[in-house]
Amino acid sequence: MDTKGGRGETPPWDIPHLLQSLDLDVPALAVGIPGRTLESTGDQDDNCVLTAAHRKKLKYTVHLGDHSLQNKDGSEQETAVAQSIPHPCYNSSNEDHNRDLMLIRLCGRASLGPKVKPINLADHCPQVGQKCTISSWSSVTSPQEVKIIPQKQCEDAYPGQVTDSMVCANESSGTDTCQGDSRVSLVCGGVLQGITSWGSDLYGRPERSGVYTNICHYLDWIKTMGRKG
Incomplete structure (x- = not known):
């Protein structure tokens, strides 16, 4: 797949x-x-x-x-x-x-x-550029591949809203969990790195990434x- x-x-x-x-x-x-x-x-x-x-x-x-x-x-x-x-x-x-x-x-x-x-908890924080999988509920479970983006890029997209206890992910192709999805987990290298927290209705655009609670914190x-x- x-x-x-x-x-x-x-x-x-x-x-x-x-x-x-x-x-x-x-x-x-x-x-x-x-x-x-x-x-x-x-x-x-x-x-x-x-x-x-x-x-x-x-x-x-x-x-x-x-x-x-x-x-x-x-x-x-x-x-x-x-x-x-x-x-x-x-x-x-x-x-x-x-x-x-x-x-x-x-x-x-x-x-x-x-x-x-x-699923095991991560014992370290995710790295910028690391490939991860987001899982969600639609009619069937549907995983998608994303990458961890730099914190500065995420802060620029959401001024004054992003903290160190959050991690952002998106894919240049426009993939990310979207509004209406029952979205939940960010898994990197087989371990849990994030729980979906918030983001924009503009999910799917590289400048508007999904924001996750950073489990390592x-x-x-x-x-x-x-x-x-």
Whole structure:
């Protein structure tokens, strides 16, 4: 499959860390709450999920092992959420996107296997020019290839809004997650480097990149919260 410059359907369950989350207040599959990233925190790596804090809801369930939003094969797992833990310094009352990160603890442990696997956290920050993959939900999981861009380039695109705790990615061909996509994770070299936070309606133009919470800045907090479950 060629993921450069466009979309293509992923081979079934080729992104086993991408989860689907559904609001309990509406019929299943009636809303497009973004997929979550099953994240490995050590001892609790089978019941912790990472997402953006701005996605916090009062109620939701999590579906694991989904490949398509429409077609099911009976092997999917469903679990309720025990606790949602936004970063304590995240401020949801304004347009400050800093610390846009939340850990979700599941009520039960995931049954890990070929279709459901945790993704490892990066132990270093992503490098400019590094090729990464962004995963999103449409009708099927659709990965796209992007590159990490210089921080200065991102700051110029979004004056006064980008901080060191954010990382930006885009592709010169115009590929990036777009408004309306249930977009979620930035994976570089097989490890989680970013969670989609914000960006412009002009996604897909090189000067307007996707902005991600830079996971390497929050490793201690993630691991501490993950071990408390």
